[in-house]
Amino acid sequence: MYRLPTEAEWEYSCRAxxxxxxxxxxxxxxxxxxxxxxxxxxxxxxxxxxxxGNVWEFCLDPWHDNYIxxxxxxxxxxxxxDAKNIVIRTANFFKGKNGDKAWVxxxxxxxRQSGSWRTGFRILYTQP
Numbered sequence: 619m620y621r622l623p624t625e626a627e628w629e630y631s632c633r634a635x636x637x638x639x640x641x642x643x644x645x646x647x648x649x650x651x652x653x654x655x656x657x658x659x660x661x662x663x664x665x666x667x668x669x670x671g672n673v674w675e676f677c678l679d680p681w682h683d684n685y686i687x688x689x690x691x692x693x694x695x696x697x698x699x700d701a702k703n704i705v706i707r708t709a710n711f712f713k714g715k716n717g718d719k720a721w722v723x724x725x726x727x728x729x730r731q732s733g734s735w736r737t738g739f740r741i742l743y744t745q746p
Contacts, residue, residue: 619744622678625685625705625725627692627742632709632723634663669709673738674726677705681727703727706737 623631661667669675680699682688688695706728728737 619746620741621744622676623740623742624692624694625677625679625707626689626695628675628677628707628740629723631664631666632662632669632707634666669740673736674706674708674728674734676728676737676739677707679705681705685725700727702730704730 662669679688679695680701681703682695682699682705704727705725707723707725709723728734
């Protein structure tokens with residue numbers, strides 16, 4: 619079965635299992651702030667391409683104002699969610715005042731009825 623990742627799966631995959639607040643691995647070719655073909659983008663420690671610094675990606679979960687009570691497994695978080703909006707996630711480059719560099723995880727909501735050239739998707743395959 620093919621599907622979108624849940625928000626928890628997306629974040630776990632982006633961090634490649636890390637629990638740190640920011641992701642600090644990157645290459646200069648990813649700092650151009652432009653959309654790239656997946657195979658031309660940076661891969662994380664698990665070999666997943668394009669998770670950091672490419673486009674916002676749809677998640678399966680409906681929108682929640684915060685991530686505090688989210689499940690800590692792959693389950694879709696539907697309880698008390700805003701069914702009209704879906705979660706989109708990205709990890710963007712951030713350059714601090716001191717020149718330090720990091721990837722910062724971000725989340726926002728997007729209407730299920732709209733799209734953007736900055737929004738894409740990642741498909742998971744789950745064996746039946």
